[in-house]
Amino acid sequence: MDATARAAIVTDVAGPVDVRDYPLPRPGTGEFVLKVELCGMCGTDAHIYRGRLASVRFPALLGHEIVGTLAALGEGVTTDHAGRPVSVGDRVGVFPSLSCGRCYDCQVRRRPGNCPDRRPSYGFASPADRPPHLTGGFATHLYASNAGTVFYRTGLPPEVAVLQEPLSVALHGVERSAIRIGSTVVVQGAGAIGLMAVAAARTAGAARIVAVGAPGARLELAARLGADAVVGLGDGPEKRRQEIFDALGRDGADAVIGTAGSPEAFREALGLVADGGVLAELGNFTDRGAIPFNPYSDLLKRDITIAGVYGAGPDMQRRYHEALTILERGGRPYEQVVSHRLPLGRVREALEALGGGYALDGRDVVKLAIDPTA
Missing domain, CATH: 3.40.50.720 (NAD(P)-binding Rossmann-like Domain)
Structure with a gap:
């Protein structure tokens, strides 16, 4: 596994985006490290960039529509949330929201968004200058530091798998x-x-x-x-x-x-x-x-x-899995939705385009995605 990771950090409201290096942690029990292949850019990312979500503080690492390959698995991580075996190198989609899955709100009211033990979602945790740093998808790696992280193995190409969250x-x-x-x-x-x-x-x-x-x-x-x-x-x-x-x-x-x-x-x-x-x-x-x-x-x-309708809402994990089954069934040109794949160094440019003229590189923006390997 790589020793370091790079991440595109939004330094302040509508401010510069710095590509920074961070040490890559080894996953503990129930954790894993993902090598990000693609992370979709959402309108919410553009709103956060402009300071419209008070819960996110800067500097911030954004990106919550995440797909990649498993780079390292902590003890106990042997299957995805459908019970299918996983190993290093498998492609998975990661659901961004984090809740305990055991409390009254999670199990009885089916409102994991109200979980008292809920942690900031991937792509919304802040500030990024504090450990564990790699908490968003606009980076070469994601450190899934919550043992309850929901993820599913898939054979879909990254440009289709990245649509699972939206x-x-x-x-x-x-x-x-x-x-x-x-x-x-x-x-x-x-x-x-x-x-x-x-x-x-x-x-x-x-x-x-x-x-x-x-x-x-x-x-x-x-x-x-x-x-x-x-x-x-x-x-x-x-x-x-x-x-x-x-x-x-x-x-x-x-x-x-x-x-x-x-x-x-x-x-x-x-x-x-x-x-x-x-x-x-x-x-x-x-x-x-x-x-x-x-x-x-x-x-x-x-x-x-x-x-x-706030995000994926109640039963969010069910809907996330249903989204995967629909994408895997195919029959529609999902591979055409991502119109632009941009490197980490162009995150600010992408955020500006998404919040403004909806054009980049001489083409209309349909869906932007950050490719940290580009």
Whole structure:
């Protein structure tokens, strides 16, 4: 195993990103070290970079969509969480959230996010200048220092396996939106989560799916992943709303999955739900402000349901495993989702692109991923 590791450290809010060397620890009982092959960059990473998640302090090592090969196994690490044997060199996907798995919140309420013994998720632990250092995916190695780390062996290529975490979030959104066979669906936002929501809604049996967003490359891929129609951002919300209804063939969808990530987009999503339908909001993962809301006219009069979707949610480990089974089943061009593979030295550039113009190296950004071997 290598003696040292390199990691891209965000030094401060919207600040420089330094590539630093750290000693590579030997794993203890129940721990392992992963050699990172690919780590997806999420919109949440861009929000953290801009200081929008108060729980993350700087300097920070980001990256929570992690796939790699096992570099060293501590005592007792002999199988993945599906009970399949693992050994050094096996490719695995690592679920970022960490909980004890034994307490009342984990086992009875099935709310591992409320676990009193919960540790910061991989990619969210901070500050990075304190041990164990290698707690995020924008690095050559991940030190899985929690004996409860959930991981699954896979034979998928890294550019597909890296979608396991975002697909698990989309599956949570699809469940919360009550999509069933024959449902009409609008997916608002065509980033990685939105694209995975299109695929998940199709898997759940939706009859018609309309994807809304930008840029064009993302919408083209949304169609290949299962959207029946796509609508660009166009000339404003009123025109866009009519285009969406025309594409649906009716005024309003049974389910709207909001992944755009702004309060204004959430307000717009309210107007896309049919009376009696469900709005599942995934995108506002950080606090970006408030909007006017009328409980009578926006909610009760229309008999709609608004469901908050925070990450992979309850049963997160189940959804993570289900995401893997969907990806392994194939049948959709998942390998086309990652549009850019960038080295550690370009992490800041990638964060800026994800939070701004959505273009890099002369091409539209669909999904950014950090390749520490590049």
